[in-house]
Amino acid sequence: MIQNKTNPIVLASNNPGKIKEIQALLPDYSIIPQSEFVQTEAEETGLTFVENALLKARHAAQHRHLPVIADDSGLAVDALGGAPGIYSARYAGSGASDKDNNDKLLLELAGVPFEERTARFICVIVMLEHAADPVPLIAQGIWEGKILLHPQGANGFGYDPLFWVLGQDCSSAELSPEVKNELSHRGKALRQLVSLLLEKS
Known part of the structure; x- marks a missing residue:
């Protein structure tokens, strides 16, 4: 965890990979994972990334009187009509592992040539000052x-x-953390959030 105790913000996630990325992208803030005070995660009943991110943020904000950031992100594949979309984390079912989801994606795309496998990662990040x-x-x-x-x-x-990264000749899983944070959907969303925070201050 970032040791800087100024500017504390709760992160509404228990995903260790996501926590690590966001800590690296927000070095001026002290990130507090919600797992330190609540073990349950919000039920993602929204129909959009924005709705689900807000549900996660409000859930965490009810347990801690600090600003909260939450993200909802996913993969949209054109050949699958935008799937898995908001269901990316549970594409192969509730409690599915990363491998389960990847295996299902490959199965759904069986026979689709590489040229037609266009896709995009999407990330929406919200910040609440309090639950209401x-x-x-x-x-x-x-x-x-x-x-x-x-x-x-x-x-x-x-x-x-x-995920094959255009212009890098490798997958996202072959990038260094620094390069990934520079290029990724989450990195872009967090930099936009920082700009919004600066405008607000």
Whole structure:
């Protein structure tokens, strides 16, 4: 965890990969994972990334009187009509592992040539000052790429081993953390959020 205790913000996530990325992208803030005070995660009943991010943020904000940031992100594959979309983390079912989700994605894309496997990672990040905040800050990032025929690389998490990064000649799971944070949907959304925070201050 970041040791700087100024500017504390709760992160509404228990995903260690996501926590690590966000800590690296927000070095001026002290990130407090919600797992330190609540073990349950919000039920993602929204129909959009924005709705789910707000549900997560409000859930965490009810347990801690600090600003909260939450993200909802996923993979949209054109050949699958935008799936898995908001269901990316549970594409292969509730409690599915990253490998389960990746295996299902490859199965659904069986027979689709690489040229037609265009896809994008989407990330929406919201920030609430408190659970009843009527004016949340909302930022969004999009990362274009393609879906590989088989996994490559051991870094990252989620669909990173299958996501071919345009212009880098490798998968997201083969990028260094620094390069990934510069290019990724989450990195773009967080930089936009920081800009919104600066405008607000």
